[in-house]
Ligand code: UDP
């Protein structure tokens with residue numbers, strides 16, 4: 281079997297060479313089991329020497345393929361590019377910062393051999409702050425109530441996928457990609473094993489608190505219309521309460537006449553209702569925004585340098601490789 285390693289790299293000059301040495305070691309172990317390995321590195325518009333390092337690695341190791349983006353398109357786009365360019369019978373997706381221990385690859389391949397299409401590594405939360413751990417717990421509780429697929433705390437992109445899983449993921453052409461959820465959505469026989477969370481090899485995480493919050497929102501909103509449904513139900517129950525309250529007030533006014541003071545009630549109602557309406561508008565806006573991005577059908581990424589000849593489609597006029605295949609190209613593929 282050919283196993284592809286797909287690793288997105290953004291400003292990883294400090295660990296990249298070390299990462300490659302580690303995965304090479306893993307490759308040697310796998311060779312003993314009769315499996316070959318290839319490495320697909322995606323430089324996500326790094327501002328440091330990541331691309332230089334990748335080019336050097338490709339010069340010294342023929343199994344290295346790299347794709348370099350014209351700017352930072354985000355990890356999701358990098359993953360997509362990596363999967364598109366991976367030709368393995370199975371693909372292992374992992375971070376390039378050594379937080380995903382390469383020595384687990386062999387275990388993944390073994391588990392894959394026992395008939396699992398997805399072998400998922402689940403990290404512990406040791407080393408994370410208490411606040412972050414609690415926030416994550418709470419978030420997964422909430423999100424699992426709202427989305428159809430099961431998202432598990434500690435399960436991320438680090439996993440092995442069989443060819444049919446990769447093809448299924450590549451068939452999901454949506455612009456807003458929430459890989460964690462897409463992988464879960466695809467399904468197929470899967471197994472999960474735990475591993476101890478490792479600190480970054482070097483460099484620093486590109487996640488800010490705001491980034492995490494937005495990512496969390498993405499997860500909530502990218503699967504179904506349940507948040508819209510929730511807004512609808514909230515509206516219905518508010519309407520119900522409002523009618524009961526109105527009936528009560530009107531009844532009281534008819535029985536005892538109008539008692540003027542009502543300042544507190546009015547202000548509470550106005551502010552609370554305005555808040556709820558804003559939130560609902562926000563939810564609708566989020567969905568509309570998503571539709572806006574989807575209908576544009578922009579490519580997920582643009583490639584500026586690569587050593588891969590096939591795999592990505594080339595826009596002949598500009599010489600720019602795009603991440604999206606046009607309808608014309610797809611039809612071309614269908615004609616033998
Ligand atoms: N990454 C990327 N593009 C980005 C941000 C991150 O390709 O815009 C890569 C990064 O190089 C690393 C992986 O995604 O290999 C995980 O990123 P990071 O370590 O910053 O996230 P964390 O491990 O803290 O979740």
Ligand code: MG
Nearest residue numbers: 375377379485
């Ligand atoms: Mg990391």
